[in-house]
Amino acid sequence: MAIQTIKNISVLILDNEAKIANLVKDVLIALSFPERLIFTAVDGYEGLEILRKRPIDIVVTDWELHAQSEHANKARTAVIRTRWGDFPPVNGASFVDCLRTSPKSPNKFIPVIMLTGPTQSNHIMYARDCGVNEILMKPINAEDLAKRIIAIADQPRDFIISPNFRGPDRRRKTAPLPNGVSERRKLDMKIIKNID
Amino acid sequence: MPKQIQTDVKIQSANTNLQNKFGGAGALQKIFTPERIQMGQEKIEEFKETYFDEEFTQLEILNDAAKGKVKNVEELRNGVKSLKGQTESLGFSFIMRVTDSLYKYLDEKTELNKNDILVVQKHAEAILAGIDKRERGEGGALEKELLKTIEMLVKKFSKK
Numbered sequence: 001m002a003i004q005t006i007k008n009i010s011v012l013i014l015d016n017e018a019k020i021a022n023l024v025k026d027v028l029i030a031l032s033f034p035e036r037l038i039f040t041a042v043d044g045y046e047g048l049e050i051l052r053k054r055p056i057d058i059v060v061t062d063w064e065l066h067a068q069s070e071h072a073n074k075a076r077t078a079v080i081r082t083r084w085g086d087f088p089p090v091n092g093a094s095f096v097d098c099l100r101t102s103p104k105s106p107n108k109f110i111p112v113i114m115l116t117g118p119t120q121s122n123h124i125m126y127a128r129d130c131g132v133n134e135i136l137m138k139p140i141n142a143e144d145l146a147k148r149i150i151a152i153a154d155q156p157r158d159f160i161i162s163p164n165f166r167g168p169d170r171r172r173k174t175a176p177l178p179n180g181v182s183e184r185r186k187l188d189m190k191i192i193k194n195i196d
Numbered sequence: 197m198p199k200q201i202q203t204d205v206k207i208q209s210a211n212t213n214l215q216n217k218f219g220g221a222g223a224l225q226k227i228f229t230p231e232r233i234q235m236g237q238e239k240i241e242e243f244k245e246t247y248f249d250e251e252f253t254q255l256e257i258l259n260d261a262a263k264g265k266v267k268n269v270e271e272l273r274n275g276v277k278s279l280k281g282q283t284e285s286l287g288f289s290f291i292m293r294v295t296d297s298l299y300k301y302l303d304e305k306t307e308l309n310k311n312d313i314l315v316v317q318k319h320a321e322a323i324l325a326g327i328d329k330r331e332r333g334e335g336g337a338l339e340k341e342l343l344k345t346i347e348m349l350v351k352k353f354s355k356k
Contacts, residue, residue, distance in 0.1 A: 004227045009217055017278060020285045023243050030236035031228055057214060064281050111214065117284050139287030142236030146228040153218050156210035163204065 010037040010054065014047045014061040014092065015115075016068060020140075024060060027142050031149075043067050044095035051099075051106040058152065059099075060136075060145075061092040063116040063123055092116075093123070093130040100131035100166040108166065109159055111152040115140065131167025133157075244286050248330040254279050255327075261320035264313050272316070273302045279323070290335035291326040293343060294319055301350055311353040318346055 011028055015021040021040040029035050039056070041047040044065055050056070096112050099105050114132045116123050124135055134148040157168040218224050252258075254275035266272055280295035298319040301312075308316065322342040325331075331339065 004219060004223060006218065006227060009214075015281075015285075017281045017285070019243075020282060023240065023285075026239040026243075027236040030239055031232050057217065062281070062285075064277070066277075109208065115285070138284050140240055140285050142240060143233050146224075146233055146236070150224045150228065153215045153224055154221060156212060156215065158210050159208040161206040161208070169210075 005032045006034060008037070009033060009057045010039070011058045011060060012047060012050055012056045013038065013040045014042075014044065014059065014065055014095065015040070016042055016062065016064055016066055018042060020062070024140065024145075027140070027145060030142070031146055044092070044098065047095065048098070048106065051110070056107070056110060058149065059110055059112045061095060061112060061114055063092045063114060063127065065092040065095055093127045093132065096127070096132050096167075097130040111168075113145075113148045113152070128170055129165065129167075131165070133168050240286075244288075244332060247282075247286065247288075247332075248327060252279075252327065255324075258320045258324055261316050262324055264317050266308055266313060266316060269302060269305055269308060273299065273305075276302065276323075286332075288326075288332050290331045290333065290339045290343075291323060294322045294326065294346060297346055297350060298323070301354065315346075315349045315353050318342075318349055322346060 011033060013021045013024050013028075015024070018040065021042075025035075025038045025040060028038055039050050039054075041050055045067060047059070047061070051059075092114055096114070099110065099112070100108050102108075111133045112131070113134045113136055114127050115136050115138055116127065117138050127135060133152050136144055136148050157172075160167065160169050212221075215221060215223075218227070257272050257275045260267065261272060276295050276299045280292060280299050283292040283295060298316065301315055301319070305312065322339075322345075325342065326335070326339070329335075335342075
């Protein structure tokens with residue numbers, strides 16, 4: 001029986017370290033992603049330029065994502081005004097935040113996997129609240145990366161747009177409510193419309 | 197009765213477009229075979245094996261820092277950050293911990309006083325020792341001592 005391969009899925013990898021971005025690319029190629037459809041960027045600015053120019057199916061970004069491409073301002077802490085909106089060049093989560101919330105975002109719904117360092121729960125909460133789909137703890141591991149991609153594809157979540165949050169539904173549990181208890185968030189929530 | 201606040205929320209229902217592009221439900225489990233995952237992991241292991249054979253652009257700055265010479269704090273910080281990112285991604289715990297400690301210590305510093313130079317020096321010595329030994333893990337007794345010294349110095353001279 002012929003082994004299936006991936007044909008038309010494009011991936012964007014963002015990492016300040018080109019060596020690491022290329023390593024992730026090699027892992028994806030080993031997993032059968034087509035090499036011609038894997039793109040790398042050294043920071044969020046370059047990433048946004050790539051996203052503007054071509055359709056991307058999945059983004060894999062590092063947490064540490066300081067501005068350093070030719071597209072970025074040299075100042076380390078300034079908020080950068082770009083055509084995508086105000087962009088604090090601090091980290092991958094703020095890149096995702098820009099992707100989810102900027103009116104000029106090339107694709108606010110794109111699934112994002114974020115690589116982050118060991119056990120910093122504040123990073124994880126922040127990343128989740130910026131709209132990241134999946135978190136992948138370092139060190140890089142091929143099996144875990146594969147599992148995150150499977151999760152994105154096979155367990156898609158509703159996309160929420162509210163004043164305080166934009167991103168995949170942060171609630172993963174599907175356990176039923178206790179008897180007689182109403183779903184509190186829906187009491188307070190006015191659903192404008194389904195935007196299918 | 198608590199005040200109810202209405203929140204306007206739009207919801208786009210989860211779609212299976214990406215799943216379909218991969219070939220439908222369960223297709224990825226067939227694509228990501230154990231052999232392919234193993235191949236991917238081998239790429240990582242190969243990279244880790246040859247990591248210390250590559251030229252380190254940060255070596256000159258670290259060597260100077262180990263001698264107590266820091267020409268440019270920003271350049272040192274960027275070099276350390278780069279090394280930290282790489283070693284964290286690869287799981288080289290000892291070097292990652294030292295570079296992380298130094299990076300945090302240098303945060304927002306534009307000038308270094310005598311004490312800062314000492315702290316930087318000890319960090320640089322530890323990093324160079326790790327690179328020299330090709331330390332890919334947490335290290336042994338020597339590395340533990342180096343970390344202890346560094347932590348003590350950071351605690352003593354850190355202003356935060």
